[in-house]
Amino acid sequence: MSLTALARPSRALRLRLTRQLSSFSIPVIDFAKFRSAESPEGRKQTAKDIVNAFKESGFVYLKNHGVTPAEVQTVFQKSAEFFHLPSDVKNGLAWEDPRSNRGFVKVGRERVTQATDPAEIAALREKAPDYKETMEIGRDWDSVWKNQWPSETQAPGFKQNMLDFYETCHELHVHVMRSVAIGLDLKEHFFDSKIDEKCHNLRLLSYPAIKTSLLKNEGQARAGAHSDYGTLTLLFQDSVGGLEVKNPHTGEFVPATPIPGTIVVNVGDLLARWSNDVLRSTLHRVVAPAEKISETESLTPARQSIAFFCNPNFSAEVSCLPNCGDVAKYPPVNTEDYIVGRLAVTYT
Numbered sequence: 001m002s003l004t005a006l007a008r009p010s011r012a013l014r015l016r017l018t019r020q021l022s023s024f025s026i027p028v029i030d031f032a033k034f035r036s037a038e039s040p041e042g043r044k045q046t047a048k049d050i051v052n053a054f055k056e057s058g059f060v061y062l063k064n065h066g067v068t069p070a071e072v073q074t075v076f077q078k079s080a081e082f083f084h085l086p087s088d089v090k091n092g093l094a095w096e097d098p099r100s101n102r103g104f105v106k107v108g109r110e111r112v113t114q115a116t117d118p119a120e121i122a123a124l125r126e127k128a129p130d131y132k133e134t135m136e137i138g139r140d141w142d143s144v145w146k147n148q149w150p151s152e153t154q155a156p157g158f159k160q161n162m163l164d165f166y167e168t169c170h171e172l173h174v175h176v177m178r179s180v181a182i183g184l185d186l187k188e189h190f191f192d193s194k195i196d197e198k199c200h201n202l203r204l205l206s207y208p209a210i211k212t213s214l215l216k217n218e219g220q221a222r223a224g225a226h227s228d229y230g231t232l233t234l235l236f237q238d239s240v241g242g243l244e245v246k247n248p249h250t251g252e253f254v255p256a257t258p259i260p261g262t263i264v265v266n267v268g269d270l271l272a273r274w275s276n277d278v279l280r281s282t283l284h285r286v287v288a289p290a291e292k293i294s295e296t297e298s299l300t301p302a303r304q305s306i307a308f309f310c311n312p313n314f315s316a317e318v319s320c321l322p323n324c325g326d327v328a329k330y331p332p333v334n335t336e337d338y339i340v341g342r343l344a345v346t347y348t
């Protein structure tokens with residue numbers, strides 16, 4: 001056999017590799033098979049499917065997840081009402097501190113990115129801020145940090161709905177983390193005591209309508225390419241579209257098209273680190289939706305989404321999990337130090 005033949009993979013192998021690289025997909029997983037626990041085999045298989053998807057793309061769509069359509073609809077409605085409040089009311093509830101990470105963030109204050117140099121991030125924010133408004137909500141009983149609620153007259157029912165939704169999302173996080181534990185051949189309840197203090201962040205997002213041409217400037221997007229920071233993100237999107245996920249093999253961004261009734265669930269950086277990069281925290285961004293709106297100057301329609309960023313307990317130390325390789329790639333890190341550090345550089 002010639003040396004060239006040795007160095008060059010066979011045509012069949014090349015074809016197989018090309019197919020693997022281009023077959024990046026975000027699977028739809030029926031979570032009822034896990035949550036309703038009808039058969040142990042069904043649960044185990046679902047857990048394996050979720051973990052395999054988290055290894056491959058870092059993203060899944062969950063259907064039959066247990067969060068009712070009525071609850072999601074109400075939260076979208078209350079969120080829309082909130083963003084319609086006058087600017088001075090919203091600005092009176094302004095986000096102030098990464099340690100609190102609560103309150104209203106107006107267009108231009110955040111620039112999510114993978115850059116780590118504060119000067120570089122500040123320059124990016126100046127040139128191409130994220131074109132979105134958000135409202136950040138944390139656990140409501142924190143002894144130090146307080147949520148920035150609008151009054152009941154300004155936003156009737158807002159607070160209670162958000163608090164209920166916070167609990168619902170926390171519960172779902174516990175179930176999905178149990179599936180991750182099983183999928184990684186850990187004990188089902190391995191994560192329970194490390195994620196029970198509800199140190200999460202409920203983020204309401206509103207992307208105003210914008211001339212599509214403005215989103216075409218270099219580096220500009222509704223939300224720039226970034227990864228999330230915690231364990232998992234539960235993302236509820238409306239039907240507008242625009243979320244894209246980066247295929248780690250090809251560098252291409254692939255649309256995560258909205259599928260009614262599903263939740264997009266993705267792995268965050270802390271879970272990737274916990275798993276020694278066995279699970280993948282994948283870059284994603286929000287751009288103008290794929291379809292062209294009109295021939296001349298097109299307007300990208302307003303979009304709403306709701307992200308629930310799940311975190312380990314802030315006191316939890318994140319260090320290489322069992323069954324995730326012999327050599328830890330990262331030193332242990334304290335959850336709060338890590339999350340607050342990441343938040344501190346993305347906001348102005």
Ligand SMILES: O=C(O)CCC(=O)C(=O)O
Binds near residue numbers: 223228235237243305
């Ligand atoms: O709005 C979306 O679809 C995604 C938002 C997002 O990725 C984020 O806020 O981290």
Ligand SMILES: [Fe+2]
Binds near residue numbers: 226
């Ligand atoms: Fe994100």
